[in-house]
Amino acid sequence: MPDFDALFSAAARVQPRAYAPYSRFRVGAALMADDGAIYAGCNVENAAYPVGSCAEAGAISAMIAGGGRSIRALLVLGEGEALVTPCGACRQRIREFAAPETPVAIAGPEGIRAWFSLEALLPASFGPDNLPG
Template sequence: MNLQDAATAVRQNAHAPYSGFRVGAAVRAGSGRIYVGCNVENVSYPEGTCAEAGAIAAMVAAGETVLTEVYVIADSPVPVSPCGGCRQRLAEFGGGAVAVTMANTDGVERVMTLDQLLPGAFNTDHIAGR
């Protein structure tokens, strides 16, 4: 299974009873394995979980800490992009050159690197010497 198929399939499992906005994400780890996540809403909106965060959590739970590629899909007019928090989460586990494919269910895709999505990402350089 490729990233697109994995993200598209897991999107169907999203728990989005409040917004109806289902998002699926797939990350390829350094080992080549694919991990998936979907958004999980909560009636207390800030307590929900983004699809990207779920995919990263599954990857880390499996003992991996490096991602090499990302695919995110939703039923939106334009390709869906990771939120700011997820951009930082992705940067935690992927280098700046990691490709992030953002897609919608109409087949429109846009590819950007993590550096393009999050220029000046907060990283360990900011806390060096502490």
């Protein structure tokens, strides 16, 4: 089982660094890669809203830049009372690098609130294995 305490700590370290001047809603994410390394990311907004970047996308970019190639586990840390699950676009980004059974933890400031598999978040998904070659 991946070390979700370490993932929570990594996400909590970067969440306050999020650039969220418009929504004021900071999100941190951390993932464990195939080599056991942990990569984190935070959301980065932009005045032109559609071109912002989610925390999960930042963590995935850090993983690729660091040499990782697949996600073994992921944690998303949000604010407020509601669960902060990955958006639809990030669910597809995660699917590019993770298997349907990959565990995804959703956390708030106090700790982990819910557990999902990627399959539960993105059922009957389209991924790299759907393409020939």
